[in-house]
Amino acid sequence: MTADLDLPVGTPGHAPVVVELPGVPGLGGTYARGLATGGRLAVARRTGSAPTALADVRYVARGVRADADHLTAYQHLLGESGSDALPAGFVHVLAFPVATALMARADFPLPMLGLVHLANRVEQHRPLGLDDTFDVHAHAEGLRPHRSGTQVDLVTEAHVDGTLAWRGVSTYLAKGLRLAEDDGAAADEPPxxxxxxxxxxxxxxxxxxxxxxxxxxxxxxxxxxxxxxxxxxxxxxxxxxxxxxxxxxxxxxxxxxxxxxxxxxxxxxxxxxxxxxxxxxxxxxxxxxxxxxxxxxxxxxxxxxxxxxxx
Structure with a gap:
């Protein structure tokens, strides 16, 4: 199901804006929105009016469930064993479009297209299966300098009956982009x-x-x-x-x-x-x-x- 996003503006330093999506957004439409907002962001940056902080916005998509044919296709391509258990990478596939939609927002300070994927960390607390229905929560955090630009974490979580089952953190880099308050010094990063x-x-x-x-x-x-x-x-x-x-x-x-x-x-x-x-x-x-x-x-x-x- 593709969600048509009505994007409210979150305000840093205030209570989070929680957006209940009608479904998991389609990535194709999200990339199109990201291209459009990236163009507007470039114009705003030249005039000094571009956002330089993350809006405290949380997206939630409820009632997410895996499709058996989709799971089988993933298992065949990646070499996972055939079972009703959802591989952790497949949960990422199901959940991450919700986080990607955050990057296409007009108030997201980095251009979505062209971001470099630096790292991922997943914590799986319990396996999810074809019979599970879960809610996906997503937000962005950790906007910070990097020696090559600015990096940010996109966090996605899968909750079953209110209990965290899976959590993924994807770290991205906007290469060559320095935020207004960034003096050019990179955060303490272990080499x-x-x-x-x-x-x-x-x-x-x-x-x-x-x-x-x-x-x-x-x-x-x-x-x-x-x-x-x-x-x-x-x-x-x-x-x-x-x-x-x-x-x-x-x-x-x-x-x-x-x-x-x-x-x-x-x-x-x-x-x-x-x-x-x-x-x-x-x-x-x-x-x-x-x-x-x-x-x-x-x-x-x-x-x-x-x-x-x-x-």
Whole structure:
């Protein structure tokens, strides 16, 4: 169901504006709105009237339920086992359009199109299944300087009968954009550890249409993943794989050993150009698993992360 959004204006420092959506927004329409609001934001920035803070707005979509055919298509594409349990990456697919709609708002201070996906963290407290009906809550937080621009966290949650079952935090970067009050100093960010390619446990070979196939199951039709012209317009030589496709594929490689409750993290380095190959290592580390993907010839990292089972 596609929601037509009537966008109230939230005011920083006041009680949150809670917007009850009539359904989960379609990402195609959301990208169109994001393109329009991004243009207006660019004009406002030149006149000094652009927003520089996050409005305290919360979106809620109630009564969300997975479709069996949709789940099966996702499982086949990502290599997840066939069952009625919803993989954590599939819950992200169902929930994240609600958060994406926040980025298309007129009062969102960063342009939605062109944001760089830096990292994700998911906490799954209990598995969701085909029989579950849940509510999706979403908000933005943590607008802060980054050494390359400005970053923000988009938070989505899935609640069953009022109890938190799943929580995801997606961190995005507006490259080269400094907010008015930003003096150019980056927030305290720990430097990323140097990457030395480990012994691989496998290799992914990604076809040129991987972006279109993931877009078909995720709804994420961002042209950098589905169109060569769109990718070139944003500075890439050809289409790139969705970050969440690669992260979710690594999660699928961990398999059932992750358990019913776990923390799943990923940081993204270099994008994966399509078609292309990714050398991969997924192995036990401490109480859980660590994974990494890198270019098999250059050794440059594409992504790295962990999956840690919870009691």
């Amino acid at each position: 990323r550890a140097a990457f030395e390619p480990p012994v691989p446990t496998g290799q992914w070979r990604l076809d040129g249409d991987t972006g279109q196939r993931y877009a078909a199951v995720s709804g994420d039709v961002n042209p950098i993943h589905t169109s060569t012209l769109g990718a070139k317009a944003l500075g890439f030589p050809r289409r790139i794989a969705h970050g969440m496709y690669t992260a979710a594929r690594a999660l699928a490689d961990v398999g059932a050993a992750r358990g019913d409750a776990f923390a799943w993290t990923v940081t993204f380095d270099k994008p994966v150009l399509l078609p292309g190959a990714v050398a991969v290592r997924v192995a036990r580390e401490g109480d859980g698993f660590a994974y990494a993907g890198w270019h098999p010839r250059s050794g440059k990292p594409h992504l790295r992360g962990t999956v840690t089972p919870r009691p």
